[in-house]
Amino acid sequence: MDKASERGAVAVELALLAPVLVMILLGIMEFGRAYNVQTTLTNAARESVRSMAINNSLTTARTAAKNAATQLNPTLADGNIAFSAADCTVGSQMTVIVSYNLSTLTGIAGPFAMTGKGTMLCGG
Numbered sequence: 001m002d003k004a005s006e007r008g009a010v011a012v013e014l015a016l017l018a019p020v021l022v023m024i025l026l027g028i029m030e031f032g033r034a035y036n037v038q039t040t041l042t043n044a045a046r047e048s049v050r051s052m053a054i055n056n057s058l059t060t061a062r063t064a065a066k067n068a069a070t071q072l073n074p075t076l077a078d079g080n081i082a083f084s085a086a087d088c089t090v091g092s093q094m095t096v097i098v099s100y101n102l103s104t105l106t107g108i109a110g111p112f113a114m115t116g117k118g119t120m121l122c123g124g
Helices: 003-055 058-068
Strands: 081-083 093-102 112-121
Touching: 003 058, 003 093, 003 112, 058 081, 058 093
Parallel strands: none
Antiparallel strands: 081 093, 093 112
């Protein structure tokens, strides 16, 4: 075979493999972003429930969750933060669930509903 025919084979191989490699790259980016958002939501829930267990204030706990999740775009709203009870009595458990809808970078799928959860003993 001569080099001219080999160049055509290389071009065909590249045309077949390039979309697969781009899809793998985009998948890695989407997974990394989703993992980062999940970690952020879990940390926001943990900070919120800690604030609620110490201060027993829903307003302070919501602010703590929002401050822990400032990198999210759009940011968390009050409706994204749910408490298991309105009051944190000493000795009981408080659970905070922070929810978020993650849109994808590619726009192919989504948005995906994600949640972070934190539980702590009140007054502890």
